[in-house]
Each structure stands twice: as structure tokens, then as C-alpha cells.
Amino acid sequence: MNAAAAAESVLGDELVPVPDAELDRARSYIADTGLVEFFTTALARRRRSPAGRPRTITVEALLVGLLLTAVTDRTVLLTGVNMLLHHRITPRSRRLLGIGERVLTADSVEASYAVIRRLFHAMITVFDDSPNPKNRKLSEDELAARLRPMTLGEQAELRTLRDWVGHRVLAPSWAGMLEVLRSYPATGSCVDATPIRANARKPSRQSGTTSADPDAGLYLRSITEKPRPGASTSGKAKKKIVKELFGYEATLLVNGSTHPVDDRIAPPVLVGGYTLERPGHRPGGAATDVLKHAVADGWPTGMLAGDRAYNNSEPDTFQLPTGALGFGLLFDYRDDQLGIQAEHAGAVQVEGRWHCPHMPATLTDTTAEFRGEQIDERTWRQRLVARRAYELRPKAHPDNEGHQRMLCPAAGTQPTVRCPLKKSSMRFTAKPTVVPAASPVEPPVVCAQQSVTIPPEAGAKHGQALPFESPEWDRAYHTLRNGIEGTNGYLKDPTNTNLESAGCRRIRGIAAVHFLVGFQLAASNLRKRAHWRHTHPADPATPPRRRRRRRATRPLTDWKPEAN
Secondary structure (H helix, E strand, O other): HHHHHHHHHHHOOOOEEOOOHHHHHHHHHHHHHOHHHHHHHHHHHHOOOOOOOOOOOOOHHHHHHHHHHHHOOOOOOOHHHHHHHHHEEEEEEEEHHOOOOOOOHHHHHHHHHHHHHHHHHHOOOOOOOOOOOOOOOEHHHHHHHOOOOHHHHHHHHHHHHHHHHHHHHHHHHOOOOOHHHHHHOEEEEEEEEEEEEEEOOOOOOOOOOOOOOOOEEEEEEEEEEOOOOOOOOOOOEEEEEEEEEEEEEEEEEEEEOOOOOEEEEOOOEEEEEEEOOOOOOHHHHHHHHHHHHHHHHHOOOOEEOOOOOOOOOOOOOOHHHHHHOOOHHHHHHHHOOEEEEEEEEEEEEEEEEEEEOOOOOHOOHHHHHHHOOOOOOOHHHHHHHHHHEEEEEEEOOOOOOEEEEEOOOOOOOOOEEOOEHHHHHHOOOOOEOOOOOOOOOOOOHHHOOOEEEEEOOOOHHHOOOOOOHHEEEEEEEHHHHHHHHHHHHHHHOOOOOOOOHHHOOOOOHHHHHHHHHHHHHHHHHHHHHHEEEEEHOOOOOOOOOOOOOOOOOOOHHHHHHOOO
């Protein structure tokens, strides 16, 4: 719907006014972002002639309009921003924003919309890291001819600036809840990438043209179907596409609870950071970009969960940077990633944790055997408990450089296994006994010494903060993952944020979509934050606790017979 059509649709209807108090809160929020001064300065530098036509809309007014539209209308359409700024706020609010009064006619709405659209696109060019032309279907040759000249270094700088601008839009929405997040002892985080649609179709093979939004890409989600018993097939599993979407992947960071804390109520699940990429493009690097901005603004560190896309990243792009930021990682594994994953100083990393190199193979391969249906769940759980005895124990906390001294399980005053290579451990008769394999060479370092130093790079790809599939891992990982999946569902719900739909944005280009998504996420956080403040005390010294249930009926214990 263009501006004229939007005007005609509301000329005969009553516009819902925006109270002054609502606008004052939006102005205060935008002031906290620091973006008014940033864009004003950047646009002044880009202006070709100081004697050009002055703008009739200010940067502050446009930013306030985007935020208010996201909160009140649950969209970020520029047509909605135009109607809100010129016809839904009071004359007092328009004076504060420097907006002149306009008559509500189709021509007037069309003219004011053009002013807003020009300013919006001028702001986007400040941090647009894409060289691609938008809004036209082009042949490959036409696309190449129209590419904006840009070096890789310039593109990387603008990419960083795009992330910073988006973070500034979002950060004030959760900054007021930091005391609540920090006061909850079990606060953790989770990262995940979720697809959102582009306002364009995918490239056409038939006509040989590109998409009108060449920054977007094709998202495919498939499942593996096992062949039916007795079916005349080659026996190979087939993949079935269950979702296809042309658009972007939004990498989101949310908070969550790793375990219940007595009767205290966990904080609301808020989005702490985000970024946009083409589907499947650098998931680990995108998550690191999100985390570094959030932590710089005070986002609490702790346990961080991620799906299998993240432990499949290169350690230099995700695992090591997130560890340096102060997060302990929690992962799940593919079937081909189970068992021994790395080795250092003789110690072997088995499913994210360091163990004795002479641990029995039945314990090393137990998860693979369980997934292969060779053993039942009870046996698997028993072996996981038995495996804990062979795990290296921390001798001290990691130093400032991330190096940690780890004890051999047979070393120390309280060993967890017996080993003939550690004579003092043999007096503990109730411990399992290690049987070192015969070897013509010297025993590995971990067997010859009481402890070894594990550097940050060793086993970084699959390292875990908690033993894999242990009760504490299961509780923390799945609770955090459920939190972000629930958040994705809330954000994509058409009655809430409707994030996945392109109809609430109707804009093309990764920079523009990235910018508008920030306002949608901020509005979602503000709604949750307002609900929390309404239902719970604001004093962190008195954390909210669950109320005891009141029943009008009698408990079953009233009928318990007494012993004679």
C-alpha cells in the first residue's frame, strides 16, 4: 500500500491518537540510544550542498515514529510512521519534534511520506554494507554493472557499524532490567538463528533474473526420513524439505534460567542482541558479533547454550571469542561428533570433557551405542555416571590467559580411580581400577605427572562447561533452548511482533531490514518489561517469589488412616 492509498483508507476513519505521555517515553528512549546525534552528524557530512532544501522532518522525529509505530501498531511501515507523526500525535508533540501541521488529504499524505522515505534511506546509506542494487530484477550482467564500488575493508567497517546501530536501537529496552537479570543466581543465555522473510521473491531460473532484494538468500530446513521396513529402496535415508523461505536469518541472544532457584521467579526472557545475515552464512561469527556488543553494555555472562550449528563453527570465530567474553558453552552433538574429540598431553576429550586415556571403550562409546540402539537408556545412564570417575578434575581456576591446571583422576589426596602408575591411588580399594595399555614408549604426560595444563585452544571446538547429558547439563541446556524457541514463537506470532512476515516491514536490503528489525525487537522487550514491572516489585532486594496456591477443596491427606 502506497502513501496515497493509505491516506484514502483513513480519510473516512478516526485515527487513534497517541497520548503525550507515550511520546515522551519514546523520546526518552531514543535519547538513550544516542542515535540522534550520530545520524545528524553523519548526514551533515554527507550533504552535498549546505544551501540545499532543508528537511521538514528531523532525525529524532523519524526514530521516535519508528519506535511508536512498532509499539502501538506492531509494524514498522513508513506509511504508518508518516500517519503517526503528522496526524496521530498532538500539536504539542509535533512542536517538540519540529513537525509542521499538515491537512489530512491524499496529496498531503503523499508529500509527507516522500519526506520520511528520503530521510530514512539517507540514514540507511550511512551504514549500508551491501554493494548490491535493490528494488529491481536484473540480469547477472546488469547486476554486476550496477554494483556499488566497495573494498572488503570498507564492507567490513560498515558491517560493524550496522551491528552497532542495531544494538543501539535495542539496548535501552533491556538495560532497565539488568538489576533483575543479575540478581537471579541462575541466569544464563542462549543464541539461535531464526529465518525471516524478505519483501521479494527468490531469483528466477526461468527468466535468468536476480531477486529485487539480492542481499537475501534461500533458507531450507529438511528432515531425514528413514526408509520403511521392507521397502524396495537402496536403504539410504532421504531428506525431505519441510520449510522453504527466501529472506534472512536473524541471530538472537536471549537470557534464560539454567535451573530453578527455590521459589524465586525467573526474570522475563528478553532479546539482548541480534544481527542479520544470509541464511547459513557465518553462524558462529554472527553470534560472536552479537555477544560482544551485549557484553559491552553489561549483559550478564554465564552459561551459553547453542544448537549444533555453533559447535560446528571454527573455534577462532565462536568458541574461543565467547570463552574470552566469559561464557561457558553448552552444546549438543551430531552422531559423528560423539566419543573421542581431541587429545592433549595424553588426556582425551570425550564429548566435551577431558578424561583418562585408559578409560574403558564401553564408557567412551556409550552415547554412540545408545543412539545406535545397541544399548538401552538405563545402561547408557549408568555408564555416563561411571564415566565421571575417569574425568580430569580442575586443580585451580583458569588463569587470566585461560590456561587451567587439571588433575589426573588417579592423582591427589582424593582420587576417583585407582591406577598402578599412581602408586598412592592403589590404597583406595573401593575405586574403579585403570588398566594402562602395554606400550614400548614412555607413558603419556598426564600419566607421568600429577597434573597437566590445558590451554584454551585444546579441544575448544567441542568443549563443554558441564558433562554432556548429565542431569545438570540436561536441565541447563534444554531450559535455555526452550527459552529461545519460545521467544522465536512469540516474536513470529502475528498477534505479537509478527517478525517472520515481510508485510510488517516492506523494505528491501539487509541494512534497512536490520534497522527495522531492531525496533520490532525493542518493542517486544518493552512490552515484556512493562508487564514484569506491573506484576513484580521493582526492588532487587526483595526478589519476586511464587505465591502459594490456595485451594478451596480438602487435601488428600485428610483421608490418610492413622496407625493403631
